[in-house]
Amino acid sequence: MRRLYIILFVTAIIFTACNQGNKQNQKSTSDTTANVVPSTPQEIQSISEVITRFVRGYASKDNSKVNQLIHPDLGLTVIYRPGAMDTFVKTDSIDFNSPVPDYYAYPELENEYALTFEKLPVFSCDTEKWDKQGFICDTTAHPQQLTQIALFENEFNDAAYSKETLEEIKKNGNASFRVIVTSEEPLVFHVQSYQGKWYVTVLDRAYAGCDA
Numbered sequence: 001m002r003r004l005y006i007i008l009f010v011t012a013i014i015f016t017a018c019n020q021g022n023k024q025n026q027k028s029t030s031d032t033t034a035n036v037v038p039s040t041p042q043e044i045q046s047i048s049e050v051i052t053r054f055v056r057g058y059a060s061k062d063n064s065k066v067n068q069l070i071h072p073d074l075g076l077t078v079i080y081r082p083g084a085m086d087t088f089v090k091t092d093s094i095d096f097n098s099p100v101p102d103y104y105a106y107p108e109l110e111n112e113y114a115l116t117f118e119k120l121p122v123f124s125c126d127t128e129k130w131d132k133q134g135f136i137c138d139t140t141a142h143p144q145q146l147t148q149i150a151l152f153e154n155e156f157n158d159a160a161y162s163k164e165t166l167e168e169i170k171k172n173g174n175a176s177f178r179v180i181v182t183s184e185e186p187l188v189f190h191v192q193s194y195q196g197k198w199y200v201t202v203l204d205r206a207y208a209g210c211d212a
Contacts, residue, residue, distance in 0.1 A: 037139055044117075050191055050198040051137055051179055052115055058187060059109040061096040070094070071199040074172070074192060079145060080104065081206040086149050094203070104205060107185035111135055120180050125210035130182045143178040143190050144170065145204065176201060 057065030190202035
């Protein structure tokens, strides 16, 4: 009987330790994501500067200016819609004379709005209108468009994206925010926190397209 009590006691200790470890891991993951959100004036200025610089460079179609905001370790992932469904491809830079995809030239961009931080506008294909206008970044949600596309493609091709690749895509999404400029030809992109700085990592050329 004494031996049974000892076994139960040891089991309880191990179970408690495992629970504490899991809670610490969950807290660590939560803290890592939470720390991405800019909260100080300096952090807000940092992300604002990168966002506005990219929009200005994109509007002037200046390869040098926009590519300064793309980190070589992260590259630039372009979302596009070749048919009924979205897909994406990764590149290392933007060349306004060689668009991605090659059949879809980069349009002229006119932005008359100042950057604000709030819930993103939504485009309706029924009305072909945005529910609100602006130059907006949402820092309350992390975009997971790439994860959703990759998971969908894996349903048809099991080898499309490995588990490790999916985890990396999701991790990058958790460190990112989405930006939308509701111009006549909208601009949609993501910025990601990496090594203490912000970079443009995703260009979404599919959203607000209702052709399919």
